[in-house]
Amino acid sequence: MRHVLSIAIILLALCGIVVGIAGFRxxxxxxxxxxxxxxxxxxxxxxxxxxxxxxxxxxxxxxPVPGTVARSQPIQTLDGPVYPFEDSPVNTGLVTGTTNxxxxxxxxxxxxxxxxxxxxxxxxxxxxxxxxxxxNGITKKIGDMTAVADLHDARIVDMADGEIFNTxxxxxxxxxxxxPLIPVRDRWAIIAYLRTxxxxxxxxxxxxxARERAxxx
Amino acid sequence: MSLFPKWTNWLPLCIVGCxxxxxxxxxxxxxxxxxxxxxxxxxxxxxxxxxxHKIHAGxxxxxxxxxxxxxxxxxxxxxxxxxxxxxxxxQVLKDDPRLAIVRESARTGxxxxxxxxxxxxxxxxxxxxxxxxxxxxxxECHGRIDEMDxxxxxxxxxxxxxLNCHRHPAAxxxxxxxxxxxxWQWSTNADEAAHLQRVEGAKLxxxxxxxxxxxxxxxxR
Numbered sequence: 001m002r003h004v005l006s007i008a009i010i011l012l013a014l015c016g017i018v019v020g021i022a023g024f025r026x027x028x029x030x031x032x033x034x035x036x037x038x039x040x041x042x043x044x045x046x047x048x049x050x051x052x053x054x055x056x057x058x059x060x061x062x063x064p065v066p067g068t069v070a071r072s073q074p075i076q077t078l079d080g081p082v083y084p085f086e087d088s089p090v091n092t093g094l095v096t097g098t099t100n101x102x103x104x105x106x107x108x109x110x111x112x113x114x115x116x117x118x119x120x121x122x123x124x125x126x127x128x129x130x131x132x133x134x135x136n137g138i139t140k141k142i143g144d145m146t147a148v149a150d151l152h153d154a155r156i157v158d159m160a161d162g163e164i165f166n167t168x169x170x171x172x173x174x175x176x177x178x179x180p181l182i183p184v185r186d187r188w189a190i191i192a193y194l195r196t197x198x199x200x201x202x203x204x205x206x207x208x209x210a211r212e213r214a215x216x217x
Numbered sequence: 218m219s220l221f222p223k224w225t226n227w228l229p230l231c232i233v234g235c236x237x238x239x240x241x242x243x244x245x246x247x248x249x250x251x252x253x254x255x256x257x258x259x260x261x262x263x264x265x266x267x268x269x270h271k272i273h274a275g276x277x278x279x280x281x282x283x284x285x286x287x288x289x290x291x292x293x294x295x296x297x298x299x300x301x302x303x304x305x306x307x308q309v310l311k312d313d314p315r316l317a318i319v320r321e322s323a324r325t326g327x328x329x330x331x332x333x334x335x336x337x338x339x340x341x342x343x344x345x346x347x348x349x350x351x352x353x354x355x356x357e358c359h360g361r362i363d364e365m366d367x368x369x370x371x372x373x374x375x376x377x378x379x380l381n382c383h384r385h386p387a388a389x390x391x392x393x394x395x396x397x398x399x400x401w402q403w404s405t406n407a408d409e410a411a412h413l414q415r416v417e418g419a420k421l422x423x424x425x426x427x428x429x430x431x432x433x434x435x436x437x438r
Binding site: 003011014015018025026027029030031033034040041043047050059122123124139142146174177178181 | 256
């Protein structure tokens with residue numbers, strides 16, 4: 001009987017050692033997960049944004065060759081589809097053949113475009129300009145951002161849509177370029193939504209119909 | 218005096234007992250340890266820049282998509298370019314030594330050597346866009362990133378983990394507009410939330426024609 005007991009104690013001690021070394025599930029670990037047979041897990045193929053010695057800049061994801069023309073995905077405008085390579089106000093924010101900013105959003109303004117614009121505005125613009133567009137975003141709270149534009153400023157209300165497009169695309173002053181983050185159609189959606197915001201901010205009850213005014217009271 | 222002393226009468230029982238105990242212990246250990254629930258969960262590599270999702274996505278309330286712009290369009294969720302960081306950090310903490318690598322990357326284009334935390338095996342074809350655009354929140358696979366200073370592998374991302382959701386999408390789906398709102402729930406009341414998840418979840422599944430894909434080639438192509 002004594003032997004049985006001692007063997008049991010040894011076995012339990014072994015279990016204790018295993019648990020002591022291996023720990024419990026979910027324990028924080030700085031070491032990458034163990035892969036016992038990793039030949040299928042890690043195949044010799046490119047994954048995006050990984051280090052890769054094959055290319056001179058050492059990264060698997062490569063930019064398109066300079067001069068590459070995007071051909072697909074035309075944007076539907078009031079004047080028919082526009083492709084990304086076309087010299088059109090949709091792509092440049094400029095009146096074709098001039099350096100003047102396009103006066104108006106070339107996209108048909110629909111409710112779905114405005115909703116898209118609102119969603120994108122809240123993602124990309126609101127951190128600085130605030131969800132109301134009044135320049136009171138979270139960066140104001142931190143206090144390090146000095147000159148965030150109030151989008152209800154008369155300067156911006158009177159600005160041509162094309163100029164706002166240009167500012168979003170290329171940035172201005174301390175504001176970075178958002179062209180790389182926001183696709184062209186979304187930029188125009190944001191501008192359409194911004195106009196709605198401005199209207200709601202600068203409008204008065206006189207802009208409402210008699211029935212809507214009555215509903216307010 | 219016999220060849221075998223008396224204590225050997227216990228030997229067979231002892232051997233059987235040890236084998237049974239040992240077998241049980243090995244089975245238990247394999248079940249407990251040989252699974253992504255142990256091997257992956259808890260992985261928290263040291264990153265080259267001490268970027269805190271808790272501050273940016275949690276406290277400041279930035280949307281995931283401000284940085285991970287491709288997640289709705291692409292199969293993978295991209296790491297942002299350093300220029301995205303510089304949109305704010307050209308003014309906020311602009312001389313902070315912790316951001317030196319980011320500033321250098323923005324200037325020279327040299328990639329920041331971020332360490333990938335969630336890596337699906339290469340034989341798995343996971344598409345971010347199709348999940349995010351059908352109301353599967355980031356939180357379902359990545360956990361409460363908005364509460365992590367350093368990103369930790371929170372869910373096992375094992376095959377049974379995937380299948381669990383693929384079998385019952387209605388139990389996990391949410392309105393598409395709430396996908397990046399990681400703390401969102403149907404209701405603050407747990408019972409009501411569970412009820413709404415059942416009822417509204419089924420409606421969303423039907424409305425967005427979410428398929429319950431369980432064939433092998435859905436993920437292994």
